[in-house]
Amino acid sequence: MxxxxxxxxxxxxxxxxxxxxxxxxxxxxxxxxxxxxxxxxxxxxxxxxxxxxxxxxxxxxxxxxxxxxxxxxxLKRDWAGARTPAVHGAVEDEFKAKLEAGDFRQARDAQKWIAKRTRKQLTESGVRKLIHRLGGKLKVPRKSHRKKDQAASDAFKAELPGRLAAVVGERPDKTVRLWVLDEHRYGLLPVIRRVWSRRGVRVHAPYATTYKWGYLHEALEIDGANDAQLLFTPAINQDIHALFLKQIACSDPDSLHVIIQDQAGFHLRAEDPRLPANVRLLPLPPYCPELNPVEGFGRLLKAPTANRLYSNLRQLEDHLIAVARYWTKPGQVRSLIHGWMREQTNAGAPL
Missing domain, CATH: 1.10.10 (Arc Repressor Mutant, subunit A)
Structure with missing residues (x-):
């Protein structure tokens, strides 16, 4: 009742x-x-x-x-408050710093560090919950060359407006268009990526060892029209690179095109006679691919081709072109450009 x-x-x-x-x-x-x-x-x-x-x-x-x-x-509350967590205050800040540095390969590594630092033993499940609460996520680290100079990378970001002014001059007589450029190799050897599946089920992807390659040259405009230029070539060398720079130059002959690119051996140098008259080059620091937004563009183009077999390069290129139609729209190009790069170029460059 x-x-x-x-x-x-x-x-x-x-x-x-x-x-x-x-x-x-x-x-x-x-x-x-x-x-x-x-x-x-x-x-x-x-x-x-x-x-x-x-x-x-x-x-x-x-x-x-x-x-x-x-x-x-x-109104009497018999509650002494929650217990103080094992990781808090200065220890929590130190733990976050180690997470950002990627010092923990497994939850077990974090568990050992917490036990040593606080003399408290957490379960692995408790450590995973702590990591998730602090914004941690299991990631595959990006390769970083041992010769990379982090100071040079930071200096490039800070000094970009001044470097642009030095390249184009204080009062350019033409409209300045700024690009980032890179290349990606594609081929018939399949790219294997992760897929969602049910737990306990083994997923298979088709695979064949076929060594046929092509190269996709890409240039994205940092601001303004957020244009994109692409070129498919069977090989890559300085003559082909000169051809791609000419394509960019001819897309708007009345403007001055500043190209930010890495220092690969097949890239032209500023004094090369094959450089179009309305093109200027601004090299990135060595071994700093993360500074170039085109790196992300290449990964996005390749993603839909993962775990698939293609009978020939033309079939693969047709698929890449179809994917590129979406990612070369101005709004999508703008979304790929690093925020700091757009801000720095507008801070001092006469664009």
Whole structure:
């Protein structure tokens, strides 16, 4: 038989109202709201549950407590607070720094570090929850060449406006268009990528060892029209690179085109006579591919071709062209450009 809510005595009701008028913590206010609704005797248990946001048992628990111990007992909280987590404060900041540096290959590595640093033993499950709470995620690290100079990479970002001004001059007589350029190799050897599948089921991808390659040259405009230029070639060398630079130059002959590119051996240098007259080169620091947004463009083009076999390069190129139609739209090109690069180029370059 369902429990009913009998009327509370007048003296108890007066005390509830008196407490209700006084400042209270959120948890105390909720308890008083429940018993106050009971005292008013105008709402059913279901309605009180909805109004106060509590379960049915809580309504009766608060009602029994206020009857047995009065308002003072209702507002007494036997709670000493949550226990202090093992990783907090300065230790938490240190742990986050190690996460950002990729120092933990497994949750077990983090578990050992926490035990050594705090002398507290967490379970592996607890460590994973901690990592997720702090924004951690299992990732495949990006390769970084041992010769990379991080200081040079940081300096390029900071000095980009000045370097652009030095390349184009303080008062260029033409409209300046700024590009980032790179190349990607594609071929009939399949690219194997992860796929979603059911747990316990082994997924297979078609594979054949076929060594036939082609090269896709890509240039993305950093700002302005956010244009894109592509060129498919069977090989890659300085003459072919000169051909791609000529393609960019001819896309807008009346403008000055500044090309940001890496220092690959098959890239032209600023003094090369094959360089078009309206093209200027701005080299990236060595071994810093993360500075070039075109790296991401190449990965996006290749993604739909993963785990698939193609009978010939033309078939693969047709698929790449179809994918490129989407990613070469101005809005998509803009989304690929690094925010710092767009800000820095607009900070001092006469674009």
């Amino acid at each position: 369902a429990r009913k809510l009998p009327a509370l005595g007048k003296e108890l009701v007066d005390r509830i109202e008196e407490a209700w008028q006084q400042p209270q913590a959120d948890w105390a206010r909720k308890r008083l709201l429940v018993v106050r609704l009971i005292a008013l005797h105008q709402s059913s248990v279901a309605e009180i549950m909805t109004i106060a946001g509590v379960c049915r048992q809580t309504v009766f628990t608060y009602r029994d407590k206020v009857v047995a111990e009065g308002v003072e007992g209702l």
